[in-house]
Amino acid sequence: xxxxxxxxxxxxxxxxxxxxxxxxxxxxxxxxxxxxxxxxxxxxxxxxxxxxxxxxxxxxxxxxxxxxxxxxxxxxxxxxxxxxxxxxxxxxxxxxxxxxxxxxxxxxxxxxxxxxxxxxxxxxxxxxxxxxxxxxxxxxxxxxxxxxxxxxxxxxxxxxxxxxxxxxxxxxxxxxxxxxxxxxxxxxxxxxxxxxxxxxxxxxxxxxxxxxxxxxxxxx
Amino acid sequence: xxxxxxxxxxxxxxxxxxxxxxxxxxxxxxxxxxxxxxxxxxxxxxxxxxxxxxxxxxxxxxxxxxxxxxxxxxxxxxxxxxxxxxxxxxxxxxxxxxxxxxxxxxxxxxxxxxxxxxxxxxxxxxxxxxxxxxxxxxxxxxxxxxxxxxxxxxxxxxxxxxxxxxxxxxxxxxxxxxxxxxxxxxxxxxxxxxxxxxxxxxxxxxxxxxxxxxxxxxxx
DNA sequence: TAGATTGTTAATCGATTAACAATC
DNA sequence: TAGATTGTTAATCGATTAACAATC
Numbered sequence: 001x002x003x004x005x006x007x008x009x010x011x012x013x014x015x016x017x018x019x020x021x022x023x024x025x026x027x028x029x030x031x032x033x034x035x036x037x038x039x040x041x042x043x044x045x046x047x048x049x050x051x052x053x054x055x056x057x058x059x060x061x062x063x064x065x066x067x068x069x070x071x072x073x074x075x076x077x078x079x080x081x082x083x084x085x086x087x088x089x090x091x092x093x094x095x096x097x098x099x100x101x102x103x104x105x106x107x108x109x110x111x112x113x114x115x116x117x118x119x120x121x122x123x124x125x126x127x128x129x130x131x132x133x134x135x136x137x138x139x140x141x142x143x144x145x146x147x148x149x150x151x152x153x154x155x156x157x158x159x160x161x162x163x164x165x166x167x168x169x170x171x172x173x174x175x176x177x178x179x180x181x182x183x184x185x186x187x188x189x190x191x192x193x194x195x196x197x198x199x200x201x202x203x204x205x206x207x208x209x210x211x212x213x214x215x216x217x218x219x220x
Numbered sequence: 221x222x223x224x225x226x227x228x229x230x231x232x233x234x235x236x237x238x239x240x241x242x243x244x245x246x247x248x249x250x251x252x253x254x255x256x257x258x259x260x261x262x263x264x265x266x267x268x269x270x271x272x273x274x275x276x277x278x279x280x281x282x283x284x285x286x287x288x289x290x291x292x293x294x295x296x297x298x299x300x301x302x303x304x305x306x307x308x309x310x311x312x313x314x315x316x317x318x319x320x321x322x323x324x325x326x327x328x329x330x331x332x333x334x335x336x337x338x339x340x341x342x343x344x345x346x347x348x349x350x351x352x353x354x355x356x357x358x359x360x361x362x363x364x365x366x367x368x369x370x371x372x373x374x375x376x377x378x379x380x381x382x383x384x385x386x387x388x389x390x391x392x393x394x395x396x397x398x399x400x401x402x403x404x405x406x407x408x409x410x411x412x413x414x415x416x417x418x419x420x421x422x423x424x425x426x427x428x429x430x431x432x433x434x435x436x437x438x439x440x
Numbered sequence: 441t442a443g444a445t446t447g448t449t450a451a452t453c454g455a456t457t458a459a460c461a462a463t464c
Numbered sequence: 465t466a467g468a469t470t471g472t473t474a475a476t477c478g479a480t481t482a483a484c485a486a487t488c
Binding site: 007010013014017041044069074079080081082086088095096097099102103105106109112149150152174175180181184186188191192194195197199200201205206207208209210 | 227228232234237242299304312315316317319322325326331369370389398402408414416417418421424425426427428
C-alpha cells in the first residue's frame with residue numbers, strides 16, 4: 001500500500017480511463033475479483049503494464065486473486081477526478097456541438113453542459129436538449145455565473161483561437177479542442193485535443209503501413 | 221534528400237497531421253518559405269522536433285530559408301495518404317453519427333461517407349445530408365459494393381464489438397472507434413480510438429494536476 | 441563574408457517490458 | 465504445501481532534445 005500520490009504520466013492516465021470503463025463493466029457483471037492478466041487480456045495490454053499502472057493508485061491487489069473490482073473502480077474514479085461534477089460549456093452549435101450537447105454519456109460521466117454558444121444569430125434561442133443556444137456576448141456572464149471550468153471548442157477551425165480566448169478570459173481552466181487548429185493558451189490553462197479528422201488521417205496512414213507489414217495497430 | 225521510406229513512428233504521424241493543417245494555412249497566406257523554428261513556434265513544439273519529424277519525408281529544406289511550403293504540403297499529403305479518397309461508412313445514426321455524416325470537413329479531407337447504418341427501424345430511410353439511414357442487414361451488401369475501407373463506430377458502447385465484427389466480416393480494414401468500449405480485431409485490421417469522453421476525463425485529470433504545479437499541459 | 445538554418449548524430453529522458461522475490 | 469499472482473526493480477526500448485558541422 002503506497003500512499004505518496006506520484007504524478008501520473010499521461011500515457012498511464014489514458015489507460016486508466018480504459019480500466020475504469022472495463023472495471024465498471026466487471027462490477028455490473030458481479031465479478032468481484034480481476035487479475036492483472038485478465039484486465040490486460042480484455043484491453044489488449046500486458047499484465048506487466050497493468051500492474052505498473054495500478055501501482056500509481058492507492059490500491060493493493062492480493063496474490064492469487066488479483067484486484068477487488070469495486071475497490072478498483074472507486075480508486076480509479078478518485079484518481080481521475082471522476083467523482084467530481086465538471087461544469088462544461090460548448091462553443092459552436094453546428095452539427096458536432098449539438099451532438100455533444102445531446103450526448104447522454106457526458107452527463108453520466110459527470111460532465112454537465114450548462115450552455116451552448118454560437119455566433120450565428122439564426123441559431124440563437126434554439127433548444128438543444130436541456131439548454132438553448134446563446135449568443136457569444138452572453139458567454140462571459142454565464143460562464144462566470146455558473147462557474148464553468150471546461151470549454152469544448154466545436155467551432156470552425158478559423159474561429160478556434162477566438163473561442164479559446166473568450167473562454168480563458170472568463171476563467172475557464174480546461175479546453176477540449178475538437179478543431180484542426182492549434183490553440184495557444186497560458187500555462188494555467190490545460191488543453192486536450194480530440195481532433196476526429198486527425199484521427200482518421202492517422203488511421204489511413206496506419207492502414208497503408210499495415211497493408212503488407214503485419215502486426216496490428218493496437219493503439220490509443 | 222533521403223529516399224528510403226522508413227516506417228514513421230505513431231507520435232510523428234500525429235504531428236504530421238498538424239503540420240499539414242498549418243502548412244495548408246501558410247500556403248493560403250502566400251508564405252512560400254517556413255523555417256523549422258517558425259513551424260515549431262506556431263504549433264508549440266521545438267525546432268529540433270520539427271526537423272527530426274520532417275526528416276522522415278522526402279523533402280529537403282534550404283539553409284537560411286527553411287522549407288518550401290507548397291512542396292511541404294505536397295509531401296505531407298503524400299506521406300499521410302491524404303491524396304487518396306477514403307471510402308467510409310458510419311455505423312450508428314445517433315446524434316454523433318449524424319453529426320459526423322454531416323461534417324463537411326470529412327469530405328474536404330478526402331473521407332467520403334457512403335452510407336450510415338442503424339438498427340433502430342424508426343430511423344431507417346431518414347436522410348442525413350446526402351445519404352439515407354440504412355438497416356444493419358444492408359451493411360454487407362453496401363460495404364462490399366462500394367468497396368468501403370473504413371468504418372466509423374458511433375453506436376452505444378455495448379454494441380461496439382458487434383458493429384466492428386460486421387464491418388470486418390465485409391473486408392473493412394480500418395476502424396475509427398468513438399465508443400468507450402475496447403474493440404478486438406484481427407491483425408489485418410487497424411483501429412484508432414477517438415473517445416471524446418476519455419479525452420474529457422484526461423483533461424479533468426490534467427487540470428487537477430495543473431492546479432498548483434505550474435507548467436502547461438500542451439499535449440496531443 | 442557572416443549569420444541563419446538545415447540534417448544528423450549523440451545524449452537524455454521517459455515508457456514499456458521482463459524478471460523475480462515476496463506472499464497469499 | 466504448491467502454485468498463482470502481486471509489487472517492484474532492473475533492462476530494454478523508443479522518443480525527444482541538444483549540439484554542431486555542413487551549407488546556403
